[in-house]
Amino acid sequence: DQQVKQNSPSLSVQEGRISILNCDYTNSMFDYFLWYKKYPAEGPTFLISISSIKDKNEDGRFTVFLNKSAKHLSLHIVPSQPGDSAVYFCATPSMNYGGSQGNLIFGKGTKLSVKP
Amino acid sequence: DAGVIQSPRHEVTEMGQEVTLRCKPISGHNSLFWYRQTMMRGLELLIYFNNNVPIDDSGMPEDRFSAKMPNASFSTLKIQPSEPRDSAVYFCASSTGTSGSYWETQYFGPGTRLLVL
Numbered sequence: 012d013q014q015v016k017q018n019s020p021s022l023s024v025q026e027g028r029i030s031i032l033n034c035d036y037t038n039s040m041f042d043y044f045l046w047y048k049k050y051p052a053e054g055p056t057f058l059i060s061i062s063s064i065k066d067k068n069e070d071g072r073f074t075v076f077l078n079k080s081a082k083h084l085s086l087h088i089v090p091s092q093p094g095d096s097a098v099y100f101c102a103t104p105s106m107n108y109g110g111s112q113g114n115l116i117f118g119k120g121t122k123l124s125v126k127p
Numbered sequence: 128d129a130g131v132i133q134s135p136r137h138e139v140t141e142m143g144q145e146v147t148l149r150c151k152p153i154s155g156h157n158s159l160f161w162y163r164q165t166m167m168r169g170l171e172l173l174i175y176f177n178n179n180v181p182i183d184d185s186g187m188p189e190d191r192f193s194a195k196m197p198n199a200s201f202s203t204l205k206i207q208p209s210e211p212r213d214s215a216v217y218f219c220a221s222s223t224g225t226s227g228s229y230w231e232t233q234y235f236g237p238g239t240r241l242l243v244l
Contacts, residue, residue: 052238053237054235054236055235056234056235113182113183114162117169118169119169120169
């Protein structure tokens, strides 16, 4: 059973408009979330994160929103640029290590296409 | 720094053959992760090392898979014998894994694309 779900496999947006990528999670104990971006033939790279003590974190054109009651987070990209075209993964640290460093649990990703 | 280095980048082999994937983590990082990406299951953890010691190998599919980390700068993932269902992209990632920290950024290598015919 997927613990982190990205229900939209793909999203197409016009350049300059807002891109909104969504992610749902099942375990209310999860308290830290990350977004990774992946270009073809490359590994995922860290983009932005949010702790559950916040409901919003902003970094330039990228903003992540967290709704703990709904167990939902979203990544907003404004304005979208063609170079943002990539697969975006939502992730959360595994709870298996008693609060110590562990692996990430990933959603299946959403492929964003930003058209000029 | 050079980032996480993986080799080979692509591997095509026949069913039954042994496959060895290699990873060099970022210098100074003491946590290393092997992930596998498939269409069906997405990105999933295979095994996690901390200070060269395997911490969690519950994601290793079966005995055909083995992983080693003989020193802080090198790890291997071996599949023997390989099967077509092992075809996937295998990623290695590393992080500083500072003791006591809950989470730190994981840096991924470019991946090895494996095709087993």
